[in-house]
Amino acid sequence: MSALETMMPPVQRAAVNGVEIAYYEAGPRQGVPVVLCHGFPELAFSWRHQIKALADAGHWVIAPDQRGYGLSSKPDKVTDYDIDHLTGDMAALLDHLGVERAIFCGHDWGGIVVWQMPLIHPSRVAGVIGLNTPFIPRAPADPIVIMRNRFGPDMYIVWFQNPDEPEAVLGADTTKTMSFFMRRPAALQAAAQPSASGSTFAFKDLLQQWDGAADPRDPLLTPDELAVFADSFRNGGFFGPVSWYRNFTRNWERAETLPTRIDGIPCLMITAELDAVLPPSAAEPMPAFIGDLETKLVRGSGHWTQQEKPDEVNSLILDWLDRRFPK
Template sequence: MFDPADFPEPTLVSVNGVELEVFEAGRQNAGNPIVLCHGWPEHAFSWRHQMPALAAAGYHVIVPNQRGYGNSSRPAEVTGYDIEHLSGDLVALLDHYGYEDAAFIGHDWGAMVVWGLALLHPNRVNKVINLSLPYQERGEKPWVESMEDVLGGDFYFVHFNRQPGVADAVFEENTFQFLRNIYRKNEPPREPRPGMALIDLARAETPLGDPVMSDGELAVFVSAFESAGFTGSVNWYRNLDRNWHLLADVDPIVQQPTLMIYGDRDAVQKSERLAEFVPQVEVVDLDCGHWIQQEKPEETNRVITEWLEQRDAD
């Protein structure tokens, strides 16, 4: 288990009209940056196991709490969380440190941002490593509309968009319970039930499966969301269709060398056509659920550092 007291102290960095809370490791490796992008409902702390390993591998490790999270800014406007703003924050972060480009690692929503960053600002990204969420094809219809057609109005992406504020309020009323219940592994299979699954999860008094982290680690996430609330982070979902429109005229092919890490027991679907959009991709499957880098820290670190070493040797 990781002692939260060992996590680096943050600095607040002004970028792109917001302040980001940024954690660093390996500053002695200046000139070799790698930026780690968390997902939802996460925090920079979700990379606690990767930061020392990447610093030891020779990287200047930069880990922001992205806008809406932790002590970073939480703009009031929903559109302040679209892919242009989120990728713009990362570009401005590189500018702040004086870097032309960097390797980027994303998990979950952080992976969505890294995919978008690689398309919108390809010259600022030299390598892509994404966990859980594969490249999302831009189909004929905006993403939320497509999900509504296939998965219905209670699917959480759709619900967040069609019933703004409802889920956020439930998460905030049940912050500890929601985060305790969502950060699980080895969960028994469940029959799908009607209703909004994440609201039900936040209200469930008994968690299923096994905890992903210690009580002390979980307390870091709980404290951050008790302070920040959930609306800023849920607003990322409320820009999905806007992002679909913003990416309309962008070359959809990710040209950078890419590592895609899946959890075999993750509910997120793998992509059968990944290599069509990401021609330089290598795929690795780990025996875990959704919280890949926290469930399997040593394996994740080994896969990432070996892949980076190989790329740097090429």
């Protein structure tokens, strides 16, 4: 049996919002559920440690493979991955489960989704937990233009705007790609230094030059866990995941009509000390935009916090849930 089968609840499927979403569910079906939203390049499997801990503590927990990922549908248009579709999937999943409101917890790109949920679907959100990814107010200009000017044309989000090439590079050897990304601590500090092209966070260059045997960072995953990620992206490709990034400009345009604050719901922000992409300093402006906010720091963790420091993350989430959503 694969690690997906031994470490996760049985997969379930929901036809929602024009796609099929695969999801994993655990714990008693009572109270306010916690929906765990993964990032890039990840899967619901990234939450395996949290699913078990939350369920064992008596919480109803739901972790979807989001559109474009894992066992869920992979639409073939870039615009099928904009923020309205991504948040719409989560609202429709609640409809499928007969749930009025949920606590949304998101890491990396999933963090962007969960912070947008109370702006786009406020009636469906009981609380928000951001892991590494802070609430980011709308940029003063197109964020792709800002990133290109600040980080260069090969910065990974800017590079992702190119058609076809990112999928080809990332998908050429998915075991190598996932081994490169999933390291402990996964701060990727080297990526913050300019590459030969002058760009920072130029993952394309780093990946193509990477030699796993010479990488001083410890692997984050066991071989069986790595195989879950590598097999999933080998089978499903990277078009969908990369297309989330290709909607940055579209989402920025959409945000012009959205609220700029989150009030009336409890929010928890968990930062990771060694995350070079989403450093703790990125969360410092959040109190100006969120009325009810707690912020916690996980020391010694890079970017993949729920997998690098699962016990610390579980403790922080459970403590907050016990205080803000007592059973």
